[in-house]
Amino acid sequence: MQLQDKVAFVTGSASGIGKEIALVYAREGAKIAIADLNKEAADAAAAEINAAGGKAIGVAVDVTNEAQVDAAVETTVSALGSVDILVSNAGIQIVHPIEEFSFAEWKKMLAIHLDGAFLTTRACMRHMISSKRGGSIIYMGSVHSKEASVLKAPYVTAKHGLIGLAKTVAKEGAKNNIRANVICPGFVRTPLVEKQIPEQAKSLGISEADVIKNVMLKETVDGEFTTTDDVAQIALLFAAFPTNALTGQSLVVSHGWFMQ
Ligand code: NAD
Numbered sequence: 001m002q003l004q005d006k007v008a009f010v011t012g013s014a015s016g017i018g019k020e021i022a023l024v025y026a027r028e029g030a031k032i033a034i035a036d037l038n039k040e041a042a043d044a045a046a047a048e049i050n051a052a053g054g055k056a057i058g059v060a061v062d063v064t065n066e067a068q069v070d071a072a073v074e075t076t077v078s079a080l081g082s083v084d085i086l087v088s089n090a091g092i093q094i095v096h097p098i099e100e101f102s103f104a105e106w107k108k109m110l111a112i113h114l115d116g117a118f119l120t121t122r123a124c125m126r127h128m129i130s131s132k133r134g135g136s137i138i139y140m141g142s143v144h145s146k147e148a149s150v151l152k153a154p155y156v157t158a159k160h161g162l163i164g165l166a167k168t169v170a171k172e173g174a175k176n177n178i179r180a181n182v183i184c185p186g187f188v189r190t191p192l193v194e195k196q197i198p199e200q201a202k203s204l205g206i207s208e209a210d211v212i213k214n215v216m217l218k219e220t221v222d223g224e225f226t227t228t229d230d231v232a233q234i235a236l237l238f239a240a241f242p243t244n245a246l247t248g249q250s251l252v253v254s255h256g257w258f259m260q
Helices: 016-027 039-051 066-080 103-130 153-176 191-204 208-216 228-240
Strands: 007-011 031-036 055-060 085-088 135-140 178-185 249-253
Touching (some): 007 066, 007 103, 016 031, 016 055, 031 039, 085 103, 085 228
Parallel strands (some): 135 178
16 A cells, blocks of 8 residues: 555546556555546546545546636545645647647647646645645656657647656755656557547558557557556556655656657
8 A cells, every 4th residue: 555645636537547547546545536627437437446445536627727726626635635646647639730730729739738737736736835745746748758759749849848847846846845757658548549540540641550550659669559557557656656866757658669
């Protein structure tokens, strides 16, 4: 039980990677706020944790909305007692060549990935500082925090930006024992990726099988997808690590797609 008595606020945890992190944290003893735009799915994920003997609540939040983020963190602190771990994970993908991106789509991508990271960080840090319990802040980056791919200009831009935010939070947070790190996964077969396969096939004029083999997994060492559990295990490492020795870092988990 590596997270006994800890409370985790995990955004985008009604689905995919975030949900797996919530399940792993709950098994390690943490109380979980499933903070997601999709309240019905968030409540279902929380019910799954509660049925297994854990403690979780579903919280409706749009991470791009300042008032909703502040209220969701307040609700979490009132219901679960504190907030010790933030996993800023909510995200979407929109793919187009740059010349076809609308400004509205660009702004939507930056709002979810970067405004969401800032707003959740600020709300959680305020509690981590006032409670004097410190905390661990984890951003869901991507191999696209380190590397570019065609068709993903706002995603690559935002995911690179998260590393800058994490390094700054690491420096400002240290005096209050707040750590910040970034997880950089390769392709994981979640709904976010399933949606991209036909879209990329269309944009690139190739088959869906070729998108998987020759685009998504081409540079891996073994042609394998990264799994939600692979990512959740790194999220556990960052959440449970007890000191500022591990802060301001970004860790790639991608079957060797990107090597530092
Ligand atoms: P997913 O689509 O399975 O889950 C994303 C969740 O975020 C959904 O439950 C959705 O309702 C929620 N969400 C979307 N917009 C929101 C908003 N404005 N406010 C609150 N919640 C919102 O996707 P996933 O693949 O699990 O992705 C999770 C994170 O992992 C994203 O940041 C994504 O960029 C990142 N990531 C994914 C992969 C991959 O291959 N799947 C790889 C690297 C990084």
